[in-house]
Amino acid sequence: MNPFSTHAPRSLRGVIWMAAAVVAAAGGLAVASLLPEGNPLHASAFVVSLAGKYLSYAMLALAVDLVWGFAGILTLGHAAFFALGGYAMGMYLMREIGARGVYGNADLPDFMIFLSWKNLPWYWWGSEHFAWAAVLVVAVPGLLAGVFGWLAFRSRVSGVYLSIITQALTYALMLAFFQNGLGFGGNNGLTDFKDILGADLHAPLTRAVLLLVTGLLLAASLLAARFVVGSRFGSLLVAVRDAESRTRFLGYRPEQAKLLVWVFSAMIAGVGGALYVTQVGIINPGEFAPANSIESVIWVAVGGRGTLCGAVLGAILVNMGKTLFTAWLPEFWLYGLGLLFICTTLFLPNGLMGLWRHARKAPPEEVTPEVADTQGEEA
Amino acid sequence: MRRVSTTCLLAALWLGVMLLPGHGARADAFADLASPQLGAVTAAISTLAASPDPQAGVALQALGERNLFAAPDGSVYIRHGESYVEARTGQPQASVPEGLKPIRLNNRIRTALAGVQAGRDLLAPQPATRLRAADALYARHDPAMLPLVEHALAVEKDAAVRTRLTEVRAATILGQPPAPDALASRLEAVRALGAVGGAQARGILAGVAGSDAEAPALRHEAQAAVSRIDWHLRAWGVAQNAFYGLSYGSVLLLAATGLAITFGVMGVINMAHGEMMMIGAYVTWMVQQAIRATVPALEPVAILVAIPVAFVVCGALGIVIERGLIRFLYGRPLETLLATWGLSLILQQAVRSIFGPTNIAVQTPGWLSGSVAVGGMDITLNRLAILVFAGLVLGGLMLVLRHTPLGLQMRAVTQNRRMAALMGIRTPRVDALAFGLGAGLAGLAGVAVSQIDNVSPNLGQSYIIDSFMVVVFGGVGNLWGTLAAALALGMGGKVLEPAIGAVSAKIAVLVLVILYIQRHPRGMFPVRGRGVES
Numbered sequence: 001m002n003p004f005s006t007h008a009p010r011s012l013r014g015v016i017w018m019a020a021a022v023v024a025a026a027g028g029l030a031v032a033s034l035l036p037e038g039n040p041l042h043a044s045a046f047v048v049s050l051a052g053k054y055l056s057y058a059m060l061a062l063a064v065d066l067v068w069g070f071a072g073i074l075t076l077g078h079a080a081f082f083a084l085g086g087y088a089m090g091m092y093l094m095r096e097i098g099a100r101g102v103y104g105n106a107d108l109p110d111f112m113i114f115l116s117w118k119n120l121p122w123y124w125w126g127s128e129h130f131a132w133a134a135v136l137v138v139a140v141p142g143l144l145a146g147v148f149g150w151l152a153f154r155s156r157v158s159g160v161y162l163s164i165i166t167q168a169l170t171y172a173l174m175l176a177f178f179q180n181g182l183g184f185g186g187n188n189g190l191t192d193f194k195d196i197l198g199a200d201l202h203a204p205l206t207r208a209v210l211l212l213v214t215g216l217l218l219a220a221s222l223l224a225a226r227f228v229v230g231s232r233f234g235s236l237l238v239a240v241r242d243a244e245s246r247t248r249f250l251g252y253r254p255e256q257a258k259l260l261v262w263v264f265s266a267m268i269a270g271v272g273g274a275l276y277v278t279q280v281g282i283i284n285p286g287e288f289a290p291a292n293s294i295e296s297v298i299w300v301a302v303g304g305r306g307t308l309c310g311a312v313l314g315a316i317l318v319n320m321g322k323t324l325f326t327a328w329l330p331e332f333w334l335y336g337l338g339l340l341f342i343c344t345t346l347f348l349p350n351g352l353m354g355l356w357r358h359a360r361k362a363p364p365e366e367v368t369p370e371v372a373d374t375q376g377e378e379a
Numbered sequence: 380m381r382r383v384s385t386t387c388l389l390a391a392l393w394l395g396v397m398l399l400p401g402h403g404a405r406a407d408a409f410a411d412l413a414s415p416q417l418g419a420v421t422a423a424i425s426t427l428a429a430s431p432d433p434q435a436g437v438a439l440q441a442l443g444e445r446n447l448f449a450a451p452d453g454s455v456y457i458r459h460g461e462s463y464v465e466a467r468t469g470q471p472q473a474s475v476p477e478g479l480k481p482i483r484l485n486n487r488i489r490t491a492l493a494g495v496q497a498g499r500d501l502l503a504p505q506p507a508t509r510l511r512a513a514d515a516l517y518a519r520h521d522p523a524m525l526p527l528v529e530h531a532l533a534v535e536k537d538a539a540v541r542t543r544l545t546e547v548r549a550a551t552i553l554g555q556p557p558a559p560d561a562l563a564s565r566l567e568a569v570r571a572l573g574a575v576g577g578a579q580a581r582g583i584l585a586g587v588a589g590s591d592a593e594a595p596a597l598r599h600e601a602q603a604a605v606s607r608i609d610w611h612l613r614a615w616g617v618a619q620n621a622f623y624g625l626s627y628g629s630v631l632l633l634a635a636t637g638l639a640i641t642f643g644v645m646g647v648i649n650m651a652h653g654e655m656m657m658i659g660a661y662v663t664w665m666v667q668q669a670i671r672a673t674v675p676a677l678e679p680v681a682i683l684v685a686i687p688v689a690f691v692v693c694g695a696l697g698i699v700i701e702r703g704l705i706r707f708l709y710g711r712p713l714e715t716l717l718a719t720w721g722l723s724l725i726l727q728q729a730v731r732s733i734f735g736p737t738n739i740a741v742q743t744p745g746w747l748s749g750s751v752a753v754g755g756m757d758i759t760l761n762r763l764a765i766l767v768f769a770g771l772v773l774g775g776l777m778l779v780l781r782h783t784p785l786g787l788q789m790r791a792v793t794q795n796r797r798m799a800a801l802m803g804i805r806t807p808r809v810d811a812l813a814f815g816l817g818a819g820l821a822g823l824a825g826v827a828v829s830q831i832d833n834v835s836p837n838l839g840q841s842y843i844i845d846s847f848m849v850v851v852f853g854g855v856g857n858l859w860g861t862l863a864a865a866l867a868l869g870m871g872g873k874v875l876e877p878a879i880g881a882v883s884a885k886i887a888v889l890v891l892v893i894l895y896i897q898r899h900p901r902g903m904f905p906v907r908g909r910g911v912e913s
Contacts (some may be wrong), residue, residue, distance in 0.1 A: 075714040151897040159901060160648050160712050164847045165893050171844050172889040175882050214856050290844065301717060334728035341721020344715040346707055 016224040019219035026055060026126035026215025030208035048207050048322060051054040052279030054316045055214045059272030061299040062221055062308065063265040067307030068297065070229050071261050072241030075159075076293050077166030078269050080173050081141035083287035085270025086277040087177075088140050090123060090190035093135030093201075093277065097194050110192075111185045121183040130197055137274040138267040145266030146259070153255035153262070158244070167290045174288030189284025196278055207279070214275045218312070225308050228264065237242055249315050293335070301344045304351025313352060403699045408435075409467050412442060413449030413482055425523050428495035428837035438466045442482060445494045450476040498527050503517045506537040513543040517579070518552030546575050550583050557592050565597055573604030576755075581608045616754030620873050626762040627770035628869025632862060633827050634842045635849035636776060637820030642850055643793045644813040647705060647715045650725035652846065653839025654730075655697065655818045659689040659825020660834045663732060664741045680742040682826065697818025703809045723839065731836040741829040761830045768827055772820065777858060779816075789813050793855075848892050854902025863903060868892070 029051050060082045083363040099106040104111045107121065126132040148169060152162060180186035200208045228234055229289035240249045240254040247254050277283045286292075296315070303314025318340070327334045348355065391680040408430075424442075426436040433804040441457040447466065448456045448645055455466040456475055457727065462474045463479075473615045493515060500512030509531075528551065549568035568586060588595055588601035638652045649655075652765035666685040670677050677684070704722065708715045743761055748758040781785035788809045791799040800806045825838075831839065845868065853864030868888055873882035901906070 073718070076716075078730050116641035130818070148893075151894070155900050156898045157896055157900040160642075160716065161851050161896060164648070164712065164717065164851050165896050167844065168848060168889045168893055172886045172893075175889075178884055193711075296718070298721075299716060331732065334724045334731075338431070338721040338723075341724070342704065342718050345711075345718040345721075346704070349714070 005257075005376075010225060012230065014093045014309055015222055017221045022055065022058075022222070022312065023215045024049065026218075029210045030215075030246075031084060033204055033208050033211075034132070040097045045204065045207060046200075046213055048204075049279050051209075052211045053239070053276060054278065054319045055211070055218050055298070056272045057223055057299070057319055058312040059203050059218050059317040060269050060296050060310040061303070063269035063272065064296050065300045065303075065308055065311035066225055066229070066265040066268070067258075068300060069240060069308075069311070069377040070234065070237045071258050072244075072264065074160075074163045074297065075166045076163045076297065077168075077333065078265070078296055079143060079268040079292040080166075080170035080288055081269035082276070082284065082292075082296075083177075083279075083285075084141045084144065085174070085192065085273030086138035086283040086287060087184055088270070088272075089133055089274035089277045090193075090283045091127040091136075091184075092130055093193040093196060094190050095124075095128040101192070102196055106187065109185070109253035111188065112183070112254070115180060117183075125316055131215050131272065133274075137270050141266040141270035141273075142155070143370035145263045146268060149259045149262040153258045155203050156255070167293065170288050170293055172289050177285035177288060185284070185326075189282060189286075190277075191282040192285070193278075201278065202280070208296055210275070210278050214279070217275065221271070222308060222312065225268070225301035228261065231309070233257065233260070246327055263287060267365050288353060298341050298344065300351075302340065302348070302351055302355030303319075307351070310351050310353035317352075382459050394809070394826040398523065404839075409438065409455050410453045412438070412447065412466075413453065418486055420488055421438075424488070424491045424495060428498060434469050434647070439492065439495060441466070441831065442484070442488075445481055445484065447482045448475075448479045449482050449485050451478045452476060455482075456848065494521050494524060498524060501531045502534075506540055509535070509537070509540045511544055512539060514548050514838055515725075517543070517550055520551050520586045522551060522555050525551050546577075549575075549580075553583055553587055557590075557594070557597075560599065564642070565593075569604055573600075573607060574742055576611055576701060578612065581605055581612070584608070592753060609860055611755065616756070616877070619871065619875065622756060622758060622762075624870035624873035625866065626766055626864040626869070626872060628767045630828060630831070630842075631845055631849050631869050632769045632865035633765070633772060633824035634821070634846040635853075635861055636773065637817035637824070637831055637856065638846050639850045639855065639858070640789070640820065641814050641817035642856075643855045644789050645705070645810050646712050646718070647814075648712065648847070648850075649814070649817065650819070650843070651700070651714055651726060651839075652719075652821050653841075653843035654723045654726040655693050655821030656825040656828060656842060657730065657834075657836065657839040658696065658726070658740065659693050659822030660829035661739070661825075662689040662692050663711060663821065663826045663829045664739050664834060667742055671769050673903070678742075680747060681742075682687045682747070682830070685826050688825045689752040690819040691824025693825070694815040694819030696822075697856060698811050698815035701814035706807065706810065707812060708814070715744055715845070727836045727839070734836070736836060738833045738835045743830055744850060747830060765827045765830065772823055772857065773862060785809070785812055808848070848889065851896060852892050852900075852902055854899075854904040855902040860902055860904030870878055 001180045016285075029043050029048060032041050033045070033048045061076060061082070064075060064078050067075055067078075072187065095108045097109070101110040101113075103110055105113055108117065112120070127136075148166075152165065152252070157165065176182055177184055178187060184190065193201050195201060196210075199209075201207075231236065236247070236252055236257050239252070240257055244254050273283075273287075277337075295318075299315040299318045300311045301314070302310075303312065303317055304310030321336070322333065325336050343353065408423040408426040411419045413426075414420055414423070424439065427439055438457065439446060444782050446458045448463070450456065454473065454476070456463040456479065463475050464470060465472055467510070478611055488700075497512040497515040500508050501516070502507055503512070516528065519819045521596065526546065528544055528548050532548060535541045535544055549572040552564055552568040553572070555561070562900070567589075569584065570586055584601045584605045588598050588605055590598070593601075634656060635650075637655070638649060641647055641649050641652075644839065662683065663685040666688050667678070669679040670681040670684065700719075702724065704718055705715060708718055747761045747764055750757045752785045767912075780790060788799070789812075791802070791804055792806055792813075793810050796806060824842075828834075828838065829840070832841075847863060849868055852868065853860030854864075870889050871891070872884045875887055878884075894900075
């Protein structure tokens, strides 16, 4: 039996509530951060940047849930799209520094002068324009996902094999970005940002606006994702997830459906990465580490796979837990995370959303038996 | 005895060659040591070095130790603590002339003295000393040493020293400015150097080939020798890289076979496999510590004791993990992947808490240290041992799979789980044993890796992705596939490495495997048949 049900918690009402809650929380924190220092409701810059980080991660989790929860693709490399989006935005932020860098060069970022480069590499072209950066933020992850997915789904790479090669993809990218010669700052990545669109990145107002924008974009992505999975196309995805061969025999093209949702998901991850960079202030190759991608999967599993809201919830809760844990008991965070992986898969196959639904006594939806899938395929 | 008589003979011959001017020259030589002209001093050193007079050696040694003094009248004295002896005669002096000054050393004099020492060492009884002396002479190209080198060459028996001396002789000849009458000897030297080969010889020959002052015939010959040496160096370089590749491939093979078995039988990717390797390495360390504390005499073979211990410990741990965790996730391979990842985090942190986050020092026993030179390549013994070990493990595994009931059952479950169950095979038991076997193999890999890599809690992480690549590249349920994939990935990386660098080579291999999987989604050796589950 497939332990994952897809329906009740992703009901339109639930998603709208979740989106509203996200916007309200982001807006509330943004306002609170603008209150004077002595006010009991004042939110410090640290809290604001943490909240921005959580919401960016929630976008990554949403992206993972789209492909894992609805198309059955367990991705172990989604952080690659997140990081690529981050680097695209980071390039723009680097150029915004202009002549205020250590070497005072108006055109070249510091690390290029350090490598004694004379010109910007071609792929940095246009990076001084925010609009171009915004295009790159979705285009680069989308393009990579398109090429990778087109190759992988067309040749019916699936299951664990697909998981492993997504992991290899992000690992290869990590190795590549660690190299100075690639022109993205090597080990140190891109950092020391000053402005965005002329506004000081360290000013409370800019940070409050960024947090609000993150909340709005997360809410928009949530609604867009709900629109996708609620459409006929979404039903096709679920069909592909539960019985890919049957769907194919019925005349659908599973690989096209998978490719579409895969690219869409990569773009959401890219936007998440871009928002992350503006608020955390650094992007380095460590973001490509395979462990990050796997962690983003556990956020989804904790919240509840195939529920959209659960992904957002899971990402925020697990990351809050991480922040608290690493502050109080740094030694034990890995035990906690490890147990979270094990206990969620063993005892909470439907995540927190499943638990909530159970508490509300909503009967689980009838799900397709999985027998057909494991027997019929690739015979 | 024989060496001593040879030395006497040589000393006599040397006298004949270099001391024809006779005693008078020697007498002057002592005085010349104090000469203000550098040329005279170095000439005097050469003369004295060739002298059979024991007093000459004493004087030179004193010069090196700054104990040689010159009086304004030209007489030379050696200081022994507070007293002085006359350098020429060795007579103790009650009083010394006024204005006695130490003879100063400078670089040229030091070099000359070092050459003298090298000349003496060239005839020393130990081959190692002679080889060192030849090395020292090689760098100097001192034509004055040529007769000595030629003599040493004539009496030398040791092959390595002979080769080196041949090089020294040729290098010395070629190091002199070209003269028309020396063409024959220079040609011979070029040929000798060409025959010896190696990077240093290539450097000298390239210098000759590129020099306008040399005769065209000589330059041509040198050029030919350079390209011959280049070809040799390249061929040995390829061989060396192939060995590195083979060695890395054997490590990958060890790391991946266990993974391939669990994946083949259960369709489960064990993300904690790398941590099993890490535990195997820690077990090696513990076995070494225990043996050192109890029976120090057995320390050299501690590594051999660690092999079965690591297998049993990791295998038992694997069975516990299967019974305690994996079996509840039966039929959900992707969830298993997440759960074992969680397990790997816990194991890492547990080892970190117990043994500390830093590297531990696993000893490499003496019989596994060092390397042997085969032609132009170095074979390190520990890597060679791992290569052999990987072969033995693979062979043993093949035997288990082919000729034991467990192997038969595992193969049956791999091919068609349901049918195997219907035939009366207790698949849960096979699962547990297969998982235990896989973990035990990881433990063996850990023992091997502890000999070539840092042992820290992060050890597993550095191998796990490469091992996955091997498994998906090779295909499931076929050990030949695993073997081929491990060697292909190991060799592929090392062959690309010189051209594009280590990291780029790694990236290239990853990308190639990703692309290969697109063409062959089930690896190089897929299991075929109706029973294949997705």
